[in-house]
Amino acid sequence: MDRFRVLVIDDEIDFVETMVKRLKDRGLEADGATSGPEGLDLLDNKDVDVVVLDVKMPKMSGIEVLREIKKKKPLTEVIMLTGHGSVEAGIQGLQLGAYNYVMKPVPFSELLTLIVQAYERKLIEQERDS
Amino acid sequence: MFHKHYETLRIKMIVMTLGFSLIPLLALGVTIYYQFNNTFQNKITESLRTLAQNRKSSIELFFDERISQLNTIAQTHSFERLKEESFLTKVFNVMQSRSKSFIDLGVIDSDGNHLAYVGPYSEKLKSVNYAHEDWFQAVQSTGVYVSDVFLGFRKVPHFIIAVTSVENNRVWILRATINSAIIDEIVSGAQIGKRGDAFIINRKNILQTTPRFAGNLLESPNSPDFSSSRGTTIELMSFKGEESLYGAIPISNPQWVLVIREDPQEEMALLSGAYYTEALILGFGVILVILGTVFTTRLMTRRLIEAQKDKAKSEDLMIQSSKMAALGKMAAGIAHEINNPLQIIGDQAGWMKDLLESEDIKKSENFEEFDQCINKIERQVNRSREITHRLLRFGRRMETTQEMVDINHLLAETITFLENEAHFRDIQIQTEYDELLPKVSTDPNQLQQVFLNIIDNAIDAVGQSGQLRIRTSTDLKDPKELVVQISDNGPGISKEALSKIFDPFFTTKRADEGTGLGLSISYGIVEKLGGHIEVESVEGKGTTFYVRIPNV
Numbered sequence: 076m077d078r079f080r081v082l083v084i085d086d087e088i089d090f091v092e093t094m095v096k097r098l099k100d101r102g103l104e105a106d107g108a109t110s111g112p113e114g115l116d117l118l119d120n121k122d123v124d125v126v127v128l129d130v131k132m133p134k135m136s137g138i139e140v141l142r143e144i145k146k147k148k149p150l151t152e153v154i155m156l157t158g159h160g161s162v163e164a165g166i167q168g169l170q171l172g173a174y175n176y177v178m179k180p181v182p183f184s185e186l187l188t189l190i191v192q193a194y195e196r197k198l199i200e201q202e203r204d205s
Numbered sequence: 206m207f208h209k210h211y212e213t214l215r216i217k218m219i220v221m222t223l224g225f226s227l228i229p230l231l232a233l234g235v236t237i238y239y240q241f242n243n244t245f246q247n248k249i250t251e252s253l254r255t256l257a258q259n260r261k262s263s264i265e266l267f268f269d270e271r272i273s274q275l276n277t278i279a280q281t282h283s284f285e286r287l288k289e290e291s292f293l294t295k296v297f298n299v300m301q302s303r304s305k306s307f308i309d310l311g312v313i314d315s316d317g318n319h320l321a322y323v324g325p326y327s328e329k330l331k332s333v334n335y336a337h338e339d340w341f342q343a344v345q346s347t348g349v350y351v352s353d354v355f356l357g358f359r360k361v362p363h364f365i366i367a368v369t370s371v372e373n374n375r376v377w378i379l380r381a382t383i384n385s386a387i388i389d390e391i392v393s394g395a396q397i398g399k400r401g402d403a404f405i406i407n408r409k410n411i412l413q414t415t416p417r418f419a420g421n422l423l424e425s426p427n428s429p430d431f432s433s434s435r436g437t438t439i440e441l442m443s444f445k446g447e448e449s450l451y452g453a454i455p456i457s458n459p460q461w462v463l464v465i466r467e468d469p470q471e472e473m474a475l476l477s478g479a480y481y482t483e484a485l486i487l488g489f490g491v492i493l494v495i496l497g498t499v500f501t502t503r504l505m506t507r508r509l510i511e512a513q514k515d516k517a518k519s520e521d522l523m524i525q526s527s528k529m530a531a532l533g534k535m536a537a538g539i540a541h542e543i544n545n546p547l548q549i550i551g552d553q554a555g556w557m558k559d560l561l562e563s564e565d566i567k568k569s570e571n572f573e574e575f576d577q578c579i580n581k582i583e584r585q586v587n588r589s590r591e592i593t594h595r596l597l598r599f600g601r602r603m604e605t606t607q608e609m610v611d612i613n614h615l616l617a618e619t620i621t622f623l624e625n626e627a628h629f630r631d632i633q634i635q636t637e638y639d640e641l642l643p644k645v646s647t648d649p650n651q652l653q654q655v656f657l658n659i660i661d662n663a664i665d666a667v668g669q670s671g672q673l674r675i676r677t678s679t680d681l682k683d684p685k686e687l688v689v690q691i692s693d694n695g696p697g698i699s700k701e702a703l704s705k706i707f708d709p710f711f712t713t714k715r716a717d718e719g720t721g722l723g724l725s726i727s728y729g730i731v732e733k734l735g736g737h738i739e740v741e742s743v744e745g746k747g748t749t750f751y752v753r754i755p756n757v
Contacts, residue, residue: 087545087549090548090549093549100556178544179544179545179547180544180545181548182587
C-alpha cells in the first residue's frame with residue numbers, strides 16, 4: 076500500500092493520539108489535531124490525503140471544518156465521525172462532499188478499511204482531474 | 206373504587222330522576238283525586254238539594270191546593286147553606302171525587318159547635334164542641350190551620366185543615382180531615398237507593414210520615430234533630446256511628462221539616478270506578494317511570510364508564526408517548542456521552558494489541574494473559590457499542606420511508622429469520638393470515654423490526670417446546686386499522702411487569718440476554734407509524750401482543 080497521509084481531527088486528545096499511533100503502526104503517515112483550526116493549519120502545511128473528522132467539536136464544528144477543507148483542498152477525502160447520534164449531520168456531510176460517515180464507537184479495522192477506500196477514491200479523482 | 210363511585214352516581218341519578226318525575230305525577234294524581242271527589246260531592250249535594258226542594262214544593266203544593274179548596278168552598282158558599290148536612294154532603298162528594306184524601310168535612314160556628322159533619326164518624330163528632338181545642342184558637346187567630354199528623358180514634362194517620370170565613374161579622378170554620386198517606390207517598394219518592402230514607406218531622410222532632418229505616422210514625426226519628434232548621438241544610442253527619450248525608454228543608458205551612466238521608470257509600474260507589482281507573486293509570490305510570498329511569502340510568506352509567514375507560518386509555522397512551530419522547534432524548538444523550546469514552550477504550554485496547562504483536566513481548570511469560578485481557582476488553586466494548594447504537598436508534602426516531610406494504614408477506618419474511626431458532630427450541634409457529642388484508646402505506650423496515658422484537662421475545666418467553674400463533678385481521682370495530690396478533694403459550698407476564706413492559710431498560714431477561722429496549726423501541730416505532738401496541742397476558746397461560754397499524 077502507498078504511504079499516504081491521514082489527518083485525525085477530534086477534540087478527544089486520547090482518541091487522536093492512539094489513532095495516530097495505530098495508523099503509523101500500519102505504515103501510514105498520520106497527524107492529529109484536537110480542534111478544527113489546528114487541523115486546518117496542518118492541512119495548509121502538509122499534503123493530506125484523508126481526513127478523519129469528528130462532527131461534534133467545540134469552537135468549530137466538524138461541518139464547518141469540512142466546508143473549509145473542501146474549499147482549500149477539494150480532492151482531500153473526509154470521513155465524518157458522528158458520535159452525536161444524528162444521522163442528519165452525517166448526511167449533511169455527504170452532501171458537502173464527505174466520502175462517508177461512521178458512527179462512534181467504530182472498530183479500528185472498520186475505520187482503517189474506510190480510510191483506505193477513501194484514499195483509493197482520491198487517487199481515481201486525481202487521475203480524472205489530470 | 207371505580208365501580209363504587211359509579212354505583213353511587215347511578216343511585217343518585219335514579220333518585221333524582223324518580224324524584225323529578227314521580228313527585229309531579231303523584232301530585233297530579235292527588236289533585237285529580239281531590240278535584241274529582243269535590244266535584245262529585247258537590248254534585249251529590251246539589252242533587253240532594255234539588256230533590257229536597259222538589260219534594261218540598263210538591264208537599265207545599267198539596268197543602269196549598271187543599272187549603273185553597275177549602276177556602277174556595279168557605280168563601281163561595283154561605284154559612285147557612287153549608288151547615289145544611291145534605292148540601293155539605295154534596296160538596297164533600299164533589300171534593301172526594303177529585304181527591305180521595307179527604308176523609309170528612311165539618312162546619313163549626315164561632316162558639317166551637319160542630320154544626321154539620323160529613324164523614325165516617327158522624328155519631329161521635331156531630332155534637333162535639335171544639336171551643337177549648339188548641340187548633341180552634343189557632344185557626345181563629347190565623348185564618349188557616351194545618352194540624353200535625355195524629356191517629357185519633359180512626360187509627361189512620363191523618364191531619365186536619367181548618368179555614369175561617371166571615372159572614373155578617375160572624376166567624377165560622379170549615380174543617381176537613383185529610384188522610385196523610387198522600388204525603389207519605391210524596392216523601393217516599395225521595396227514598397233513594399237501597400239505604401236512602403226520607404221523612405217529615407214536626408217542630409217537636411216527631412215523625413209525621415213513616416220512614417223506611419228511621420223509626421215509627423209519631424215517634425222521634427233515629428236521626429239528628431232537624432226540627433229547628435230554618436233554611437235548607439245539606440250536611441254529612443254522623444248518627445249513632447253511622448255517617449250519612451242529610452238534607453233538611455223546612456216546609457212553610459204546616460211548620461214541618463222534610464229530611465232526606467242518603468248513604469254516601471252508595472252514592473260514592475259510582476265514583477270508586479273512576480278512582481280505580483285513576484289508580485291503575487297512576488300505578489302503571491309509576492312503574493313505567495321507574496323502569497325507564499333504571500334502564501336509562503344504567504345505560505348512561507355504562508356509557509360514562511366506557512368513556513372514562515377510553516379517556517384513561519388515551520391518557521395512558523399519551524403519557525407513554527411523552528415518556529418515550531423524553532426517554533428517547535435522554536437515551537441519545539447518554540449514548541453519545543458514552544460513545545466517546547468507549548471509542549477511546551476500544552482504541553487503547555487495540556493499540557495494546559498492536560504492541561503485543563511486536564516480537565519482544567510475544568516472548569513474555571504473560572503474553573497469553575495480556576492477549577486474553579485485551580480481547581475481553583474489545584469484546585465488551587463491542588457489546589457496549591451495540592447497546593449505545595440501539596439506544597441511539599431508539600432516541601433518534603429516524604425518518605420513515607413510506608411504501609405500500611403487504612403485512613402478511615412482511616410477517617412471513619420476518620418469521621423466516623426466526624424459524625431456525627424456533628425449530629431448534631421445538632416451538633411451532635402457526636400463522637393465520639387474512640387473505641383479504643389490504644396493503645397499507647407504512648415503513649416496512651421499521652415494522653419488520655417491531656415484528657422481529659415481539660416474535661423474538663415470544664420465543665424467549667416460551668423457552669422450550671411451545672406454540673406461537675400469528676394472526677392478521679382487519680379490526681371489525683374499526684376498519685381503519687389492521688391488527689397483527691402475536692400470541693404465545695409462555696408463562697405470561699405479571700400485572701406489575703405488564704405496566705412497565707414498554708418502558709426502556711425494563712427487562713426480565715438476564716443482563717447479557719437483553720437490554721430492555723426492544724419493546725420500547727417497537728412501541729416508539731408503531732406510535733410513529735400512527736398505530737399502537739397493546740398487550741394482554743394471563744399468568745400461566747400466555748401473552749398476546751396486538752399491533753394495530755392504520756389502514757391507509
